[in-house]
Amino acid sequence: MPPKRRKLFGRRTAAASATRAARATETTEQTSLRLSQIASRPAARISTESTAERTERLASVASVMSSRRARLSTEERLVQNSQDTIRVSRARASVATAPSRVSERPQQTAIRRLRNASATASVRALESPVQTANRRLRNSRSIASARASESLRVRRTTMAKSQGQTLSVAGLHLGEQCFAHGQLYVGCSRVGSKKIVYSPTNKAKNITYAEVL
Incomplete structure (x- = not known):
């Protein structure tokens, strides 16, 4: 803060403190007036x-x-x-x-x-x-x-596991529909691969893990 502005700020602070002190000691009639x-x-x-x-x-x-x-x-x-x-x-x-x-x-x-x-x-x-x-x-x-701006493919790439097994190990083929983690997905991995890339879909058939595994 510049010296001139600091000096002016100090004066205003002192004046405000004096005003507050005077108002703290005034009576009700003085306050109303x-x-x-x-x-x-x-x-x-x-x-x-x-x-x-x-x-x-x-x-x-x-x-x-x-x-x-x-x-x-x-x-x-x-x-x-x-x-x-x-x-x-x-x-x-x-x-x-x-x-x-x-x-x-x-x-x-x-x-x-x-x-x-x-x-x-x-x-x-x-x-x-x-x-x-x-x-x-x-x-x-x-x-x-x-x-x-994240790539949708990066967000979709993940490891999907169920009961210690991946969906691809369970026998899903490329593009086969499955039901994982409470959402409908389309399996997009190779058969036998433990990593699976999947994307959500609204048209996938609602099948349970018991039907898949």
Whole structure:
């Protein structure tokens, strides 16, 4: 935080503390009088101001809100640009250091990981709450995008076992329908292979393991 802004923030904090202390010691009558005065000020100002003054005041409020919104978007854009720069530099560094990591010793790997963890922790300790929220949102979006773009074949590839036997060992042929883990599947493995690749289908015949095995 800049010194000037820190000084102004300290003054506001001191004034707010003094106000809270004064309000804590005031009586009920004083509280009622203060609240009534606060409520009557805007009404009195609005009743006495002209149409031109009201228009000017509303335009000023709109201008302040617009400038704050633009400043926030600029800060977010700067944060995004800095994060993009860091991401590109990390990608280039990973490409450049991939051959050296193949030949490094376990001690060097541990030291490198510790150094990277320390650097990441120091950077995250200095970031603002807005930067933290943006980073977490960006990470969640990238994870969701990566999971959505996963190959369907990779998700379908698995080992299907029942009572210690695979479906292919049980005698299923290529494309034969079966009932596994409460869902209908089409067996797509070779006969005799212990690994099976299967995909869900709504048209498969509902047969039980007892009928298959």
